[in-house]
Amino acid sequence: MKMLQAIDIYKRFQNLEVLKGISLTLEQGEVAAVIGPSGSGKSTFLRCLNRLETIDRGTIQIEGEVLVAPGPDGRSRYVPEPEARRICGRMGMVFQQFNLFPHLTVLDNLIEAPVVVKGLKREEVIPEAEELLRKVGLAEKRDSYPARLSGGQKQRVAIARALAMKPDIMLFDEPTSALDPELTGEVLKTMRKLAEEHMTMLVVTHEMAFAREVANRVVFMDNGEIVEEGTPKVIFNCPTHSRTKAFLEKVL
Amino acid sequence: MQYLGMIIGPMLDGTLVTLKMFFVTIILSLPLGLCLALARISRFKWLRGATGVYIWLLRGTPLMLQLLFVYFALPFIPYIGVRLPDFPAALVAFVLNYAAYFAEIFRAGIQSIDRGQYEGAKVLGMNYVQTMRRIILPQVICRVLPPVSNETITLVKDTSLIYVLAMNDLLRTARAIVQRDFTTTPFLVAAGFYLVMTLVLTWFFQRLEKRYGIYDE
Numbered sequence: 001m002k003m004l005q006a007i008d009i010y011k012r013f014q015n016l017e018v019l020k021g022i023s024l025t026l027e028q029g030e031v032a033a034v035i036g037p038s039g040s041g042k043s044t045f046l047r048c049l050n051r052l053e054t055i056d057r058g059t060i061q062i063e064g065e066v067l068v069a070p071g072p073d074g075r076s077r078y079v080p081e082p083e084a085r086r087i088c089g090r091m092g093m094v095f096q097q098f099n100l101f102p103h104l105t106v107l108d109n110l111i112e113a114p115v116v117v118k119g120l121k122r123e124e125v126i127p128e129a130e131e132l133l134r135k136v137g138l139a140e141k142r143d144s145y146p147a148r149l150s151g152g153q154k155q156r157v158a159i160a161r162a163l164a165m166k167p168d169i170m171l172f173d174e175p176t177s178a179l180d181p182e183l184t185g186e187v188l189k190t191m192r193k194l195a196e197e198h199m200t201m202l203v204v205t206h207e208m209a210f211a212r213e214v215a216n217r218v219v220f221m222d223n224g225e226i227v228e229e230g231t232p233k234v235i236f237n238c239p240t241h242s243r244t245k246a247f248l249e250k251v252l
Numbered sequence: 253m254q255y256l257g258m259i260i261g262p263m264l265d266g267t268l269v270t271l272k273m274f275f276v277t278i279i280l281s282l283p284l285g286l287c288l289a290l291a292r293i294s295r296f297k298w299l300r301g302a303t304g305v306y307i308w309l310l311r312g313t314p315l316m317l318q319l320l321f322v323y324f325a326l327p328f329i330p331y332i333g334v335r336l337p338d339f340p341a342a343l344v345a346f347v348l349n350y351a352a353y354f355a356e357i358f359r360a361g362i363q364s365i366d367r368g369q370y371e372g373a374k375v376l377g378m379n380y381v382q383t384m385r386r387i388i389l390p391q392v393i394c395r396v397l398p399p400v401s402n403e404t405i406t407l408v409k410d411t412s413l414i415y416v417l418a419m420n421d422l423l424r425t426a427r428a429i430v431q432r433d434f435t436t437t438p439f440l441v442a443a444g445f446y447l448v449m450t451l452v453l454t455w456f457f458q459r460l461e462k463r464y465g466i467y468d469e
Contacts, residue, residue, distance in 0.1 A: 050374075081379075085379065086377075088375070088377070093375040095368060095372065098368075099371060101369065101373075101387055102391065103390045103467050112376075112386060113373075117376065145466070161376070162375075165377065
């Protein structure tokens with residue numbers, strides 16, 4: 001089943017064209033890593049998928065439902081806001097800067113959205129939230145405020161918070177880029193666990209080891225285009241494009 | 253000492269007028285200020301513009317002029333003109349004026365919240381009202397407490413302007429006694445009363461800051 005389908009996405013900021021016809025499909029349980037130089041548009045592409053940015057042209061479908069498609073005039077048209085919110089609710093997102101809610105405890109960060117958005121009762125959600133915290137190894141931090149956590153812990157809470165909404169797809173926007181090198185391991189481990197549970201994942205990352213070992217597919221973006229995609233083996237061992245080769249030579 | 257006992261009664265009456273004006277103004281102007289702040293940063297240009305003009309007018313003219321206007325000039329304006337008794341007239345002027353100042357404080361507070369907080373709420377499926385109520389405003393309250401406390405203390409003292417409408421607040425009462433008895437003691441007593449009121453406020457806001465600041469960002 002196609003979990004996510006983006007077709008021919010165009011996006012410009014004023015005079016700068018950041019996405020020049022990006023197409024990408026994610027199947028159920030697939031883990032795709034998007035790599036590429038900074039400024040290549042990979043984060044923007046990810047942010048377009050759950051309408052943190054609006055696209056200028058193209059089609060986005062989530063689990064077969066249209067989020068945005070071209071109208072009669074060719075410009076993209078989004079479905080109405082409540083509908084869009086419901087469709088995008090199938091995706092969870094993890095940010096580079098965590099974006100935890102500082103005024104809420106770790107536990108409340110997890111249960112806030114299920115309670116406020118889904119209208120569930122606190123008592124119903126708390127056991128699930130505690131289970132998620134155990135899963136990311138932070139059960140004992142449930143009553144701490146985010147300010148008291150290390151970067152790695154914050155990011156694991158952010159992953160748990162996204163999972164608390166029971167998404168079918170998880171989007172990761174450079175989840176380890178703001179972390180000290182010795183803290184990236186714990187976050188990557190959590191993500192690896194998720195991948196093993198067959199979560200559909202789209203990960204924008206600079207962690208080549210993660211892309212190589214965990215992803216089923218690696219997508220190389222440069223200058224607003226997908227230059228090349230394939231299995232990690234193909235991309236890392238015998239890339240066909242010179243731009244891919246040049247990039248990998250720099251980072252590996 | 254005996255003299256103090258004699259003047260304390262009327263001065264307490266005056267304090268009551270001051271406090272009444274103060275509390276009602278605060279209770280009404282804080283929510284109005286919040287609404288104005290949200291209007292000031294809304295996506296509708298006309299609404300932003302209109303609020304901007306409102307704030308400019310109310311912050312740009314003396315509060316005393318606004319008091320006089322509502323009491324003396326408003327009755328003569330065609331269609332909307334109403335003649336208000338002194339307390340409601342003063343209240344309207346104070347609320348409209350303070351709401352303009354609070355609006356700017358709240359606006360600054362809301363805009364100081366990181367964009368990532370909105371994005372975090374959005375990807376969790378929250379709508380505008382949910383995001384504001386549950387995520388943004390709780391953080392704003394903590395940040396705006398010091399400037400709000402400032403304004404509040406100013407308001408206690410600004411209430412003394414109602415003397416222009418011949419209302420017997422604390423300061424006007426004190427002045428009347430001074431002129432009657434040829435002694436400045438009532439001024440000292442009035443100063444003492446104002447100081448006690450602001451002391452209580454300062455203490456109150458310190459407690460609020462502690463309560464809302466537990467999560468240190």
